[in-house]
Amino acid sequence: MCPRSGVSQKGIFLAPQPHKLLYADTVYREAIAKKDPLLMAEAYYLYGKTYEATGDILLSNKWFYKSLKILEPRGDSRELSRLYLRLFTNAYTQGNYAECMRLTRLGMDMARRLKDYKNLCRAYGNMRSMHERDWSDKGKKPNLPGPRPDSGLYYLQKVVQIGHRTGDSAIIAGISRDLATYKWKSFRDTSHLFENFNVATDYYTLKKEDGELMVTKIDLAQILLDLNRPAAALAHLNEAQKIYDHNPFNVLWLLDRFQSAYSRYYRLTGNWKKAYEMNERAHQLQVSNYTADRDGAISRLGKEYEMEKKDILLKAKDTELALRNRALLAQQRFLVVSFALLIVMAGMSLVFYRLYKRNLLISRQNELLVKEQNHRVKNNLQAVSSLLSLQSSELSDPAALRAIEESRLRVETIGILHRKLYDGQQLAMVFVPDFLEELVTGVINTYGLREVSTDFLIDDIYLSPDQAAHLGLIVNELVTNACKYAFPGIPDPALRLQCNTYRKNNKRHFHLEIADNGPGIQGLYAEMQPVAPKKKVGEVTAAFRQALTMPSPGFGIKLIRMEAEQLYAQFTYYYDRGIVFIMDFPSDPVPNRL
Incomplete structure (x- = not known):
């Protein structure tokens, strides 16, 4: 309304x-x-x-x-x-x-x-x-x-x-009344006045909508008083009063409308005694309203208190349930991480090798089965990665956090490899550009170094899953080292990754080159000295060469050596305005890209 x-x-x-x-x-x-x-x-x-x-x-x-x-x-x-x-x-x-x-x-x-x-x-x-x-x-x-x-x-x-347009009788009845009332008040237009009120009255009577019928009667009574027809107005007011008395209406604006209409009627008929009585009734109404307001204020305060108490109880129950769920999840995470890390990491390399061999021997039906297996392994790796992330949130020791994060990145490397196997166009083959770009970008984002400028120069090359796994772990370690030691503290960090193939002795070889613009070898080994500025680009000093042969101080460098041995690769470092890593290994023969 x-x-x-x-x-x-x-x-x-x-x-x-x-x-x-x-x-x-x-x-x-x-x-x-x-x-x-x-x-x-x-x-x-x-x-x-x-x-x-x-x-x-x-x-x-x-x-x-x-x-x-x-x-x-x-x-x-x-x-x-x-x-x-x-x-x-x-x-x-x-x-x-x-x-x-x-x-x-x-x-x-x-x-x-x-x-x-x-x-x-x-x-x-x-x-x-x-x-x-x-x-x-x-x-x-x-x-x-x-x-x-x-x-x-x-x-x-x-x-x-x-x-x-809608044919809604309720809208037609209401607008008939409102339109007639508005035209009279604003323009003193009586055209179709009573016809419109009859439409509203008939509809509300038929539908037994007493509230709307009462309003219609009061509005018509006001217009009849304007037309100096007090007797007709009184008849409609009395009908509206009967409706009010027989219904649980207790609305302030309705009482105001009744008071206004009756006051006008008695003034128009010159019944000053009744007018005085109406004034007394208005005064009594104000007194009773004050009492109702006082009592209502007390009940409202009680209602608000009960509402707030119920809200607090609901929030407390929700909090208790959330705490129980968190405790249960923490226990489950601990158990899952303990068993999954032992089982998955121990058998991961063997699973990859068997999957690759099986893809060479089985039929198209078994190839589809391998895809399904790759998909499941990928999900398991993602679960391990997620569990490691969750576990890291419970640790406060920086060394432990760093170890967990590096392990997670290695698992993520294998996960990216399996995703590429599953989503790729060739079964059991990895498209190197997509694989390495996603791997490098993921490591850089993990360390929060979004300002690092990357330059990828990678030919369209496919590798077997076995070789791609070793290559991915090596690249992961190199980029991780760059993020840890090379990029912090320099104004414009940059990373270049180049991959291509070439033929040597009628065999295909894979060439990898990764370079950063960090402070040099000092970031990796404190015992080493940087190449003197007068040396030519690519020339290695005796101290540098000796440092490359000494035992690695960290697990990451050991892992690079181990993975390079698996690829039968030769690799070296040299300094040229940053560390440059070069590796070559014989790659498997692969078919042309589909």
Whole structure:
């Protein structure tokens, strides 16, 4: 319903209607039981409506905004559009023009997006009320607009169009009454006046909608008083009074409408005694309203306390459940990491080798089976990587954290390899450019060095899974060392990776070159001295050569040597404005790329 003229916030609140309060309580309890936030938002909305009818705008808005906090983050919905348009009513009563316009626009635009014609009719009704009211207070507030009857009629006509287009009898009945009332108040237009009221009266009588029928009777009585027909007006007022007496209505603006209509009637008929009695009844109403407000304030405080207590209990239960789940997950992670690391890491190399050999001997059907196995291994590796990450979150020792992270990167290298096997166009073959680029990028991102400039010069090369695994572990260690020792503290870190093949003695060889622009060999071994500036590029000093042959101080360098031996590779380091690593090994013959 649109806001009714003549209602003002005077601190006089009626007691809430018991049946509406009971219904709101029922919805609230159901929302608590089901833990349904949307149902909770509906309960808050019903509380807001209930207290809006009492005239308590402050408490009404409090409930409406609790509903708004739930609905707004979820995006467009009919309930949210309805809530914006309901909040308009309280803003209108307070005379807040800017807030009225904002809320109506929000509700109108959302109703249009949702093609919700009922809320769209409510929005047009709100716009009618906006244009009907003198916001400027007869020119005392020049920054606000005065009444604009033609604009209000424009929005009423829009509701008429929706009613005829949809065939909704409720809209047609309501707009018939509102249009007749508006034309009389704004233009003193009596055309189709009583026909329109008859349409509304017949529909509301048929549907037994006593509330709307009562409003229709009061509106018609006001117009009859304007036409100086007090007897006819009294008949409609008495009919409206009977409806009010036989229904649980207790709405502030309705009482205000009755008081206004009866006062006009008695003044028009010159019955000053009755007019005096009406004044006394108005005074008694204010006294009773004050009492209801006092008692209502106490009950409202109790209601809010119970609501807050229930919310606290729910949050406590949710917190307890979350803590239990976290404890259970921590135990599961510990057990899974303990067994998975022992089993998966010990048998990983053997599994890869057998998978590769099997792909050379079995049929197309078995090749599909290998793909499925690769996919499962990839998932297991991802699980191991995730478990290592979770385990690292429980550690505080920097050395342990570094060891866990380096192990995770090695597992991630094998995981990338298997993903490429599964997603690739050739079965049991790895496309080197995609594999190495993803591997290098992943290591750099893990160390948070997104400013590193990378230059990939990789030919279109395929390798077997066995060779790709060894190659990937070597590249992983080299890039990890660069991220740890070369890049920190330099202004423009850069990494270059070059791969190509060449033929030697009628055999195909694979060439790898990785270079960084770090501080040099000092980053790896404190005992070594950098190449003197006068040396040519690529020339190795005696101290440098001796350092390359000495035992590696770290597991990473040992791993590089071990993997190079598996590839029957030859490799070397040299310094050229940074560490350059070069490796060559014989590669397997592979078919052309599909």
